[in-house]
């Protein structure tokens with residue numbers, strides 16, 4: 076286990092005239108991990124996050140970062156040493172995207188040219204075209220703005236990233252993309268990330284560990300997402316985790332036992348089908364010349380391309396496998412390799428059989 080990066084020791088925060096927003100919080104956050112604070116509105120998640128970089132000062136208790144009591148570090152210095160991403164990207168409207176990303180390196184004394192060069196690299200890291208660097212924030216979509224927010228937080232290469240509901244203002248599709256992107260980035264960067272959300276689904280997708288807060292600023296459970304879904308510590312956690320928890324648990328079950336079958340394909344070359352789609356008697360996967368999926372052709376019909384469902388990458392969870400199969404018009408999920416080339420198809424019925432087998436193994440173990 077990695078050593079603790081951030082520790083809360085009996086930390087309480089009481090705003091003037093109110094009940095405790097955070098009540099005797101004791102927890103330690105592992106280095107290089109994603110820890111998610113989740114809970115209903117007003118339960119102290121943001122307050123807890125902001126006490127890490129001293130945007131909020133605790134009423135009592137101690138917070139250490141890398142073994143140092145945060146109160147011994149000047150607040151401005153501490154804030155600059157941690158990336159911070161919030162819900163509204165918080166970008167400065169009158170500065171270009173590149174200059175927004177370069178803000179903290181510039182404050183740290185990095186030359187303008189060097190800071191911009193690094194900012195351009197970071198656009199690529201967060202999946203944005205470098206041509207967007209010259210734009211102003213209002214000329215970007217919500218999802219793009221959040222990506223810029225992440226790039227800006229990464230600009231000074233801080234070991235810690237604090238993220239306060241960074242993806243909650245974007246639509247579900249973009250949100251899913253941003254979550255996957257964050258997980259991909261984290262594989263390379265291995266930052267210590269503290270992430271606030273009120274969405275248990277997001278928490279279980281992203282968190283190595285999840286801290287469930289209850290109203291009154293009390294920590295109700297702190298564990299792996301799998302454990303929280305499988306064994307909620309009390310009624311509050313069980314009701315917060317909700318009725319879909321059996322389904323969410325599939326997100327932690329391996330899909331290795333799901334067979335990938337050969338799938339009939341129709342190749343499109345130069346805008347033309349290679350073969351006669353009307354002559355086929357089974358669903359055909361339409362692919363480009365590089366064997367990347369384009370959609371499905373229904374048996375016995377002409378060339379209408381029916382959009383496919385979500386793609387499945389071997390090694391992903393049963394939840395992803397099931398989604399891929401169920402979201403596909405043919406009932407077959409398309410499995411692709413790292414370059415997006417078709418490996419074959421997985422069948423909904425077989426994924427369900429694997430789910431049932433895994434359920435029986437779990438039941439037998441109880």
Ligand SMILES: Nc1ncnc2c1ncn2[C@@H]1O[C@H](COP(=O)(O)OP(=O)(O)OP(=O)(O)O)[C@@H](O)[C@H]1O
Nearest residue numbers: 090091093096115116117118119120121122123273
């Ligand atoms: N600056 C403040 N002054 C007074 N009370 C505050 C202040 N900030 C937060 N609170 C109160 O502290 C409690 C915890 O707020 P906090 O924002 O930390 O919760 P949260 O779990 O992040 O909520 P949300 O999901 O709605 O953002 C709430 O009751 C809130 O009203």
